[in-house]
Amino acid sequence: HDKSEVFHFDRLHSKDNPPVDLGYAPYTGATPLKPKLYWRYLGFYFDRKLTFTEHVRYYSTKALSTVKAMKMLGSSTRGLRPVQKRILYRACVLPIVTYGFRLWYFAAAHCKGALHHLSTMQRSAALWITGAFCTSPTGGVEALASLPPINLLLRRLSERADYRFATLTPTHPVRAFLSRFNCGTIAPHPSLSIQTMSEPEIFRTSGTLFESDTNVLALTETLLPMNPLSQPGVRLMDHFADQVHFNDCKISCGDADKELKQRTKHLNKLRDKISENIGTYYAGTDASLPLSGRYQAIAVSILFSGGVKRWRARHVAGKVTAPDAELYAIRSAIVNATSCDDCMDIFIFTDSMASTCRAIDPSIHSRQGHLVAVCEALQTWFTRKDGQSITF
Structure with a gap:
């Protein structure tokens, strides 16, 4: 019975914490089981009054120790740059600080002391990030380090958690x-x-x-766990599978240069053929990712009909991956092509066939907003007239 534990939850303000005689060895009258002051369960520290002061003290101390250990990675004259220090703090320290904060932080909670502990920790981190003097004001160094005050950070996270109930x-x-x-x-x-x-x-x-x-x-907005267009039986391919085509242009001859020439020749012939058809729109899409992570990706789409350029756009896609930027470009081309009244057929030229297959699948994954917009535009376009089709 060496693993037996006891813990008193007491509503009274008494500090009395009597031992318990379990009636069997080794916890008998001579050696009773002594209750613990704190109880750790799944990383949460419970105290007798459920104030969670020990929980805040433990994780604020752990976060402060982590910040002090990070100081060996750089100072104001050497090592990591301030931007890198901030990223390291937000990625490694804030998850420690905010672990289990919903236990003790809410509107009517008396948590002024807990917020003071966390503010002291973040002040130390802000001084390290900015390289400022120790006498600098807390609000100033937090603003220079682009760190929101702890109380505003917890309020924002708390509101997000509240609204997550709606999903x-x-x-x-x-x-x-x-x-x-x-x-x-x-x-x-x-x-x-x-x-x-x-x-x-x-x-x-x-x-x-x-x-x-x-x-x-x-909440004034209705949040659904699943978009209506992504439910089985309502998806685009469930109703219009015969109107969506894929032209993989599979040409394989072993020689890369020769294969590229044949592929280019095939696509040029296809472009010349469809440019002669009235009511046929064709678009080229591409995305450009910067070599440096400091800049954002660009999504580009250009729309033609009858050999005449009808529309062109460049969009800032943010700091995203290449497939996500490709999806943005494909969405831009399809939404604008389907908005033309005389459009009967659409051809999309792209260098990412994987993104085209993903563009018509509105299930839950990265950049679902682009996929839902594509499927919604195509469903509206297909139901408007008969005989319309899109080819990737």
Whole structure:
């Protein structure tokens, strides 16, 4: 029984923490089991009053130790640049600080002391990032280091967590604890649900769950776990698979230069052929990624009809991967081509066939917004007239 533990949760303000006689060895009257002051479970530190002061103290100390250890990586004259220091702090230290913050941070919580511990830690990090003097004001060095104050950071993360409740499915188990406005289709919990509490109990109780249940009602936008166009049976390829074509242009002869010439010749013939057709639009899309990570990717699309350039655009795609930038360019071309009234057929010329296959799949993955926009534009275009098609 060497792993036996006991912990008192006490509502009273008494500091009495009596040992417990379990009635069997080795925890008998002579050697009773001594209760712990703190209980660690899944990385969370619980105290007797559920104030989570030990949790904040432990993780703020751990974060401060991490910041002090990072100082060997650079100073104001050598080592890492300030931008790199900031990235390192946000990637390695902030996750430590914010771990389990929803236990102790909410609107009615008395957490001034906890915020002071975390602010002291972030001040040390801001001084290291900027190389400022130790007497510099906290707000100034945080602004120079582009670090939001700890209280504003936690408020932003808390609001995001609150609004994430709106994305839960109607049968998610967490909804069983919410009020009748947010419980969905699941039955409320018989004893722990907000619905089972009286109005005086709700008025006297505060916590993360109550705050989230109230803040979700302030949302004016409907958030769905899955976009309607990505549901099976409603997707683009479920209804218009015969109107979407892929031309892989598979030419293989062993010689790379000869293969490139044949591929170019094939595409030129295809372009000349479709440029003669009235109502046929063809577009070229491409993306450019910078060699340095300091700059953003560019997505370019150009639209032709009858050999005449009808539209051209360049978009800043942000710091994204090459496939995501390609999707942005494909989306731009398709949305603008389908908006033309005389468009009957669309041809998309691109150097990324993998991105074209992904563009018509609106399921949940990276850059789903581009995919949903493509599928929505194509579905509207296909239902407008018969005989329309798109070829990649």
